[in-house]
Structures are given as C-alpha cells and as structure tokens.
Amino acid sequence: MALVNEHFLKLPDSYLFSDIAKKINTFKVTHPKDKVISLGIGDVTRPLPKAVIEAMHKAVDEMAVRDTFRGYGPEQGYSFLIDAVIKNDFVPKGIHFEPGEIFINDGAKSDTGNIGDILRHDNSIGVTDPIYPVYIDSNVMCGRAGTLENGKWSNVTYIPCRSENGFIPEIPENRIDILYLCYPNNPTGTALSKQELKKWVNYALSNDTLILFDAAYEAYIQDSDVPHSIYEIKGAKKCAIEFRSFSKTAGFTGVRCGYTVVPKEVSAATLTGERIPLNRLWNRRQCTKFNGTSYITQRAAEAVYSAEGQMQVKEIIQYYMTNARIMKTGLSETGLEVYGGENAPYLWVKAPDGLSSWKFFERMLYEANVVCTPGVGFGPSGEGYARLTAFGDRDDCMEAMFRLKKWLR
Amino acid sequence: MALVNEHFLKLPDSYLFSDIAKKINTFKVTHPKDKVISLGIGDVTRPLPKAVIEAMHKAVDEMAVRDTFRGYGPEQGYSFLIDAVIKNDFVPKGIHFEPGEIFINDGAKSDTGNIGDILRHDNSIGVTDPIYPVYIDSNVMCGRAGTLENGKWSNVTYIPCRSENGFIPEIPENRIDILYLCYPNNPTGTALSKQELKKWVNYALSNDTLILFDAAYEAYIQDSDVPHSIYEIKGAKKCAIEFRSFSKTAGFTGVRCGYTVVPKEVSAATLTGERIPLNRLWNRRQCTKFNGTSYITQRAAEAVYSAEGQMQVKEIIQYYMTNARIMKTGLSETGLEVYGGENAPYLWVKAPDGLSSWKFFERMLYEANVVCTPGVGFGPSGEGYARLTAFGDRDDCMEAMFRLKKWLR
Numbered sequence: 001m002a003l004v005n006e007h008f009l010k011l012p013d014s015y016l017f018s019d020i021a022k023k024i025n026t027f028k029v030t031h032p033k034d035k036v037i038s039l040g041i042g043d044v045t046r047p048l049p050k051a052v053i054e055a056m057h058k059a060v061d062e063m064a065v066r067d068t069f070r071g072y073g074p075e076q077g078y079s080f081l082i083d084a085v086i087k088n089d090f091v092p093k094g095i096h097f098e099p100g101e102i103f104i105n106d107g108a109k110s111d112t113g114n115i116g117d118i119l120r121h122d123n124s125i126g127v128t129d130p131i132y133p134v135y136i137d138s139n140v141m142c143g144r145a146g147t148l149e150n151g152k153w154s155n156v157t158y159i160p161c162r163s164e165n166g167f168i169p170e171i172p173e174n175r176i177d178i179l180y181l182c183y184p185n186n187p188t189g190t191a192l193s194k195q196e197l198k199k200w201v202n203y204a205l206s207n208d209t210l211i212l213f214d215a216a217y218e219a220y221i222q223d224s225d226v227p228h229s230i231y232e233i234k235g236a237k238k239c240a241i242e243f244r245s246f247s248k249t250a251g252f253t254g255v256r257c258g259y260t261v262v263p264k265e266v267s268a269a270t271l272t273g274e275r276i277p278l279n280r281l282w283n284r285r286q287c288t289k290f291n292g293t294s295y296i297t298q299r300a301a302e303a304v305y306s307a308e309g310q311m312q313v314k315e316i317i318q319y320y321m322t323n324a325r326i327m328k329t330g331l332s333e334t335g336l337e338v339y340g341g342e343n344a345p346y347l348w349v350k351a352p353d354g355l356s357s358w359k360f361f362e363r364m365l366y367e368a369n370v371v372c373t374p375g376v377g378f379g380p381s382g383e384g385y386a387r388l389t390a391f392g393d394r395d396d397c398m399e400a401m402f403r404l405k406k407w408l409r
Numbered sequence: 410m411a412l413v414n415e416h417f418l419k420l421p422d423s424y425l426f427s428d429i430a431k432k433i434n435t436f437k438v439t440h441p442k443d444k445v446i447s448l449g450i451g452d453v454t455r456p457l458p459k460a461v462i463e464a465m466h467k468a469v470d471e472m473a474v475r476d477t478f479r480g481y482g483p484e485q486g487y488s489f490l491i492d493a494v495i496k497n498d499f500v501p502k503g504i505h506f507e508p509g510e511i512f513i514n515d516g517a518k519s520d521t522g523n524i525g526d527i528l529r530h531d532n533s534i535g536v537t538d539p540i541y542p543v544y545i546d547s548n549v550m551c552g553r554a555g556t557l558e559n560g561k562w563s564n565v566t567y568i569p570c571r572s573e574n575g576f577i578p579e580i581p582e583n584r585i586d587i588l589y590l591c592y593p594n595n596p597t598g599t600a601l602s603k604q605e606l607k608k609w610v611n612y613a614l615s616n617d618t619l620i621l622f623d624a625a626y627e628a629y630i631q632d633s634d635v636p637h638s639i640y641e642i643k644g645a646k647k648c649a650i651e652f653r654s655f656s657k658t659a660g661f662t663g664v665r666c667g668y669t670v671v672p673k674e675v676s677a678a679t680l681t682g683e684r685i686p687l688n689r690l691w692n693r694r695q696c697t698k699f700n701g702t703s704y705i706t707q708r709a710a711e712a713v714y715s716a717e718g719q720m721q722v723k724e725i726i727q728y729y730m731t732n733a734r735i736m737k738t739g740l741s742e743t744g745l746e747v748y749g750g751e752n753a754p755y756l757w758v759k760a761p762d763g764l765s766s767w768k769f770f771e772r773m774l775y776e777a778n779v780v781c782t783p784g785v786g787f788g789p790s791g792e793g794y795a796r797l798t799a800f801g802d803r804d805d806c807m808e809a810m811f812r813l814k815k816w817l818r
Contacts, residue, residue: 001584001586001616001617001677001678002528002532002586002587002617002618002619002677002678003528003529003531003532003586003677003678003679003680004527004528004529004677004678004679004685004687004690005526005527005528005529005530005690006529006679006680008527008690008693008694009679009685011693014696043480043481044480045475045478045480046475046478047472047473047474047475047478048472048473048478050473053469053470053472053473056465056469056472056705057466057469060462060465060466060469061462063456063457063462063465063663063664064456064457064459064462065456066454066455066456069454069455069456069457069660069663070663071452071453071454071660071662071663072452072662072663073663106515106665106700106702106703107700109698109699109700110698110699110700113697113698113699114523114698117414117550117551118413118414118417119411119412119413119414120412120413120414120415121414122412123411123412134697134698137697138697138698141526141693141694141697141698142526175410177410177411177412178411207410208410208411209411210411251478251480253480253481253700254472254478254479254480254481254482254701254703254704255472255703255704255705256515256700256701256702256703268410268411268412268413269410269411269412269413270412270413270415270418271412271415276413276418278413281413281414281417284417284420284550285417285550287423288522288543288546288547288550289518289519289522289523289543289547289550290518290519290522291515291516291518291519291662291665292663292665293515293665294515294663294664294665294703294705294706295663295664296465296664296703296705296706297703297705297706
C-alpha cells in the first residue's frame with residue numbers, strides 16, 4: 001500500500017494571498033466605482049531590459065538552425081553564464097570562485113526549497129521572523145520543522161525582528177544547525193550592515209551552523225556598508241550557501257533564472273563527525289533531479305552582465321527605488337511608523353493604535369482603497385505590521401500616498 | 410552542528426557517461442585519423458520546429474512591453490498551455506481531465522525525481538530492469554531504496570526485461586508500493602501493448618500500488634495497440650501519475666518543458682489508513698518549491714499543438730524513426746540480435762558471443778569506430794546489451810550501419 005509523506009498533512013493550508021484576493025473582490029463588487037491601487041504584490045512590473053530581449057531573440061534563432069541548436073546543457077549551467085557571474089558579481093569584490101562552485105537554476109525558490117534534500121531531516125532550524133514562508137514550509141514537508149505548537153514549529157527558532165530591536169536580529173542563546181538569513185530582507189525591507197552580518201558568520205563558525213543566505217534583493221542596496229554577498233565576510237565560505245536571483249535584479253520573475261553558490265569549503269558532518277563537502281552532494285542532487293535551465297534563459301541572464309544590460313537594469317532598479325523613496329516620505333508624512341525601503345523595494349509599516357495586521361489591511365482597503373500585505377502572513381512577529389512594495393507604477397505610488405495622507409489626516 | 414543527509418553517501422559515483430567520454434578521448438588521441446560516429450547520446454539533434462521558434466519570438470517581444478510583460482505565472486502553469494494539453498493529448502482518446510490535474514514543469518526529470526517528496530520514505534519500490542537511473546538514484550537519496558547489496562538496492566524490486574522474456578516484465582509475486590514504468594521504454598526501445606499494460610494497472614488496483622508512468626517517448630509510437638497514455642486503461646486514474654515531456658516530442662531538451670498528470674482520484678494512505686488525494690499534496694509541493702516554467706517556454710510548448718506545430722513535429726519524429734528503421738535493418742543484417750526501434754528512438758542490441766556490455770562497447774569503438782552506450786549502465790539486466798539511439802544524422806546512421814556490417818562480416 002503506497003503511503004503518503006504525512007509531514008505534508010501538518011501544513012496548515014496557506015490562505016494569505018487567496019484571502020487577500022477574496023477580500024479585494026468583495027470590495028470591488030460592493031464598491032464598483034472605486035479604483036483600488038495594489039501595493040501588495042511582490043512581483044516586478046517593468047518590461048525586460050532591451051539587452052535581454054535582444055539576447056533571447058538571438059538565442060531563439062540559434063535553436064532554429066541545425067549547427068547552432070542546443071539540446072541538453074550541463075545540469076550546473078553553461079560556462080558562459082557561470083563565468084559572467086563570477087567575473088561580475090564576485091571578482092570586483094575580491095571574492096574568487098571556481099566555476100564548479102556556481103549552480104545556475106530556474107530561480108531561487110526552487111533551490112531554497114530543494115537544498116534541504118542534502119541535509120539530515122532532524123537538523124534544527126533558525127529563521128528571522130517575519131520571513132519568506134518557503135523557508136519554513138519546505139522544512140515542514142520533510143519533517144525537519146517538527147510540530148506546530150500555538151503558531152510556531154517546535155524545531156524552529158524564531159528570531160524576532162520588530163521595531164523594538166530596530167529589526168536587527170539578536171544572536172540566540174541556543175545552537176541552531178541551519179540558519180536562514182534573507183538580506184536585504186523580505187518582508188521588512190531592512191538590511192544588515194557588514195558589522196551585523198559578521199556577527200552571524202562568527203556565530204555560524206563557532207557553532208558549526210550552516211547559513212542559507214538569500215540575497216535575492218542585493219541589487220537594491222544603496223548604502224556602501226551593506227554587503228551584497230555574505231562572502232564579503234571573512235570565513236563565510238566555510239559556513240554559508242548563497243542564493244541569488246535574476247528575478248528582482250532584472251525582472252526575470254516570468255523568465256526563471258537564478259544561481260546558488262556552494263563553496264568547496266562549506267561542509268556538514270555525518271553522525272560519526274566526518275566532514276562532507278556540500279558542493280559534492282548538491283552537484284549530485286542537481287545531476288539527478290534537475291536538467292538545467294533553458295539555454296535561451298541562460299543567454300538572457302548573460303546579457304544582464306553586458307554593458308548595456310547593466311545600464312538598463314540599473315535604470316529599472318532606480319525606478320523602483322524612487323518609488324520606494326516617494327512612499328517612504330509619503331508614509332512618514334501620514335505619521336505612520338515606516339521602516340525599510342532604503343536598500344530594498346519593500347516598506348514595512350506599523351499599524352497605528354495597535355491595530356492587527358488584518359484590521360489595518362481592511363481599513364486601508366475600505367477607507368483609502370489601497371492594498372497592502374498583512375505582516376502577520378510572514379510570521380508571528382509580523383503581527384501589527386503591513387508590507388507595501390515599490391514594484392508598482394510611479395503614478396499609482398503617488399496616488400496611493402495621496403490617498404493614505406488624506407485617510408490618516 | 411549541521412548534519413548531512415547520509416543517504417547521499419550510499420550513492421556510488423555515477424561514472425557511466427564520463428567513463429564513455431574518457432574512453433572515446435583515449436581512442437581519438439591514439440587514432441587521430443579515424444572519424445568516430447556516436448550513436449550513444451540520448452539527446453535530439455534536429456533544430457526546433459518553425460512554429461515553436463515563431464511563438465518564442467512573439468513571447469519574447471511581449472516581455473519587452475509594459476502592457477504585455479508577464480511576471481510570476483501560476484506555479485501549475487498557464488491555462489493556455491494546460492488547456493492545449495488536455496484538448497490535444499487526452500480528449501481525442503476519450504480521456505477527460507480538469508485543468509487542476511495537469512502540472513506544467515521544466516522537464517520530466519525534475520518531477521520524476523521530486524514526486525518522492527509527497528510519499529513516505531519507507532514505501533517499497535519496483536522498477537523494470539534495465540531502467541533510467543534517475544528513478545533509483547532519487548529514491549536512494551531519501552533512503553527509500555534501502556542499502557546496496559551486490560549491485561541491487563534492498564528495498565527495490567527489479568523486474569528483469571531481457572530477450573528471454575521478450576522484454577515484457579512479469580508481474581512480481583511480492584507487493585510493491587510504488588512502481589516505475591517507462592513505456593515506450595528507455596533504454597530497450599520496447600513498448601507494451603494495451604493488454605500488457607492493463608495487467609499492471611490491475612496489479613496496481615488490487616495491491617494498492619502507485620504507478621509512476623513515464624511516457625516521455627509516446628510521440629514515437631507507431632503501432633495502434635500501444636497506448637500513448639496509461640489513462641487509456643480503465644482504472645488508471647485511481648492508481649497512476651503520468652509524466653510527459655516535450656523534450657523528445659518537440660526537441661525541447663534545451664528548452665525545458667514537460668507536464669505531470671495527477672488525477673483527482675489517485676490517492677495514497679496514511680498509517681491509519683486514511684486516503685489522501687495526491688493531487689492536493691503535489692499542488693502544495695509545487696507551490697512551495699517551484700515557481701512555474703518560463704512564460705516564453707510555455708508559449709513554445711503551446712505552439713507544438715498548433716496545426717503547423719503538429720505537422721512539423723511529426724516530420725522530425727519521422728526523420729528519427731526512419732533512422733531507427735535503417736538501423737534496425739542494418740543491425741539485423743549484421744546477424745546481431747536487435748530489439749526496439751519500432752515504437753521508440755532506441756535500439757537495444759545483444760552483444761555477440763556472450764561479450765559483456767563494456768567489452769562490446771570497446772570492440773565497437775576500436776574496430777568499427779562507432780559509439781554505443783553499454784547496457785549494464787542502465788541496471789543489472791542490461792549486462793550483455795548495448796543501446797543505440799536514432800537521434801543522429803541520417804548520413805551518420807547509414808555510415809555507422811555500413812561500418813558495423815563490415816566489422817561483423
């Protein structure tokens with residue numbers, strides 16, 4: 001008799017975004033004349049850069065001709081892209097990797113979820129809270145998160161990030177085997193300085209903790225003392241795997257490409273204490289359960305690193321970050337406490353008068369016709385907050401700020 | 410202390426294709442003048458159909474414009490492709506699915522590997538032998554395959570397919586929880602008639618076995634009594650998940666697209682005997698650890714179903730199947746026992762004089778300058794056989810047959 005993986009049954013059905021959609025629909029039905037502005041989505045809206053479009057057309061044409069057609073590529077990705085990644089994302093920062101340490105993928109979500117395959121089912125987990133739900137859900141699915149006890153998983157350490165501590169996670173007393181860090185952070189939009197990140201690398205080195213570092217938003221960093229890669233910190237190659245994505249950097253959310261860095265130095269232990277390089281295991285995992293990313297997509301990603309590509313990508317990011325500035329100023333003027341938005345496309349707003357995330361969401365929708373994402377959807381410490389994103393249109397951002405000011409005046 | 414998943418350490422390093430590459434290189438170095446023809450690769454060589462190329466150019470252009478740009482798509486795939494799949498691959502055979510039963514992916518390899526996520530770690534496994542190594546390796550990685558004992562995994566039932574039984578797997582005495590079937594078969598190139606496949610569906614229904622049916626080569630079927638989908642067999646929706654791929658159908662090995670069918674009826678049990686629909690679990694798995702396939706790729710796949718696309722795809726398949734016929738005739742004329750090649754692009758050749766797979770490979774390379782794949786690389790029952798593929802150029806196929814005839818005369 002085939003048996004299911006019962007860990008899946010522990011997962012509460014995730015209703016956050018469908019609940020939001022339902023509430024918006026209800027509003028639209030009952031208020032057909034009112035135009036709703038959504039600042040809730042975490043998806044980009046600007047079209048792909050010209051250089052990327054040209055590269056894809058060229059690659060498509062190659063696939064039409066016998067001599068330039070490409071079938072199966074390397075599971076780890078084509079060297080033309082891996083070399084571009086190393087040369088552009090790391091060498092300028094004095095960080096050196098061999099090609100074998102970079103794994104091209106179809107987006108960071110796949111690898112942040114799949115990386116658990118190479119790790120033991122009973123490692124303890126640590127996450128900053130609030131956080132991207134995939135980190136926890138993917139661990140629930142393999143039993144690693146333990147059991148749900150009043151809103152928290154028994155084998156997960158939640159490291160609160162709230163206004164009280166300036167959203168800077170404090171080193172926990174207990175040991176953690178696997179720690180997820182996402183900086184610049186989704187959802188709070190806050191960043192960690194080199195000094196702060198160094199504390200975590202040192203914690204990992206002295207506790208033999210594996211850091212899974214999600215740097216999907218590094219392209220939005222403006223401050224010079226905010227590290228773009230965890231490998232800017234000495235010793236990180238021994239304790240960290242880094243996830244990068246072209247989704248928010250170059251508008252690839254619908255194109256699907258990213259990469260994972262698994263340094264040759266990073267290792268984990270067997271029960272007998274033997275050290276095993278994780279690079280070898282991840283390579284074997286990818287060769288067995290993944291068949292590489294589309295050749296056309298990899299050429300698109302390569303074009304992001306061209307001179308034109310870099311210019312065009314920076315323009316798009318500046319567009320979103322200008323939105324973020326407009327929103328931050330506007331929200332401050334309403335008297336709301338607002339965080340983030342300086343090194344990330346997300347703003348994290350504290351609900352006034354101790355309102356819950358959902359109450360704040362509903363008031364904003366019904367009284368200002370603006371959509372946010374209730375912070376509690378990202379974890380217990382998100383209660384009482386809401387996330388606004390800067391990925392929308394300029395005019396919508398400005399109109400939304402106008403409405404919020406009027407609403408809260 | 411972070412611990413590794415020690416099941417990975419049980420995996421013997423897979424050397425098959427790198428060993429083959431090394432041996433070919435050695436030959437080329439020592440025989441610089443001799444031109445080697447490779448009939449070993451399992452990858453397509455014809456360029457993409459015109460309809461697919463046009464669809465991709467159009468989709469790329471959409472991504473360049475604000476109003477037609479697409480960001481995140483549904484994790485399950487776009488409805489335009491799901492509808493085309495249902496309408497073209499199933500309705501004509503009288504098989505009906507809801508959109509929610511089809512999951513678009515980035516290729517069959519990912520899902521045949523990842524499907525294990527939703528199944529318990531100690532289900533027993535059954536495979537026909539020889540077989541596509543991913544089925545077994547992905548189960549070794551999560552501990553489901555057990556331990557390796559003289560070339561076989563302790564929790565895996567190997568169902569031998571050899572000339573002695575006409576490559577028709579016999580129903581095993583023991584119960585199997587999860588059974589992998591790949592028909593038309595890689596590597597043997599043989600197919601199962603409706604009658605034969607029905608036996609397995611009935612076995613699954615009476616033993617509560619889950620069948621994982623890999624139909625990646627269905628487009629190569631020529632005989633009318635060979636089912637293209639396991640759902641052509643009554644009752645299969647209750648016990649089978651089917652994997653389809655555009656890789657061999659439309660030359661997508663470098664484009665990456667396929668789909669998985671998880672009927673609403675198919676379920677597995679909890680330890681207490683409760684039935685859980687696998688569709689729900691797989692949907693949750695995909696929403697958590699996958700972010701959909703490239704929009705451009707999905708438009709490419711949609712174009713495969715257009716009138717022009719269908720015509721162009723059939724032409725390519727006929728090209729490969731003509732290669733297969735030429736090879737089958739040629740090999741028979743050499744006096745070798747040859748199987749498959751009638752409903753699949755693979756030919757399975759028995760080594761003469763009881764030669765081992767590797768000896769046969771080396772003789773063919775050194776004495777005829779033709780490359781095959783040693784059958785033993787696909788499992789114990791592959792020993793004494795070699796796989797030849799019909800994916801090469803027409804001229805190479807004919808030249809290779811000429812050489813083999815001369816060699817074995």
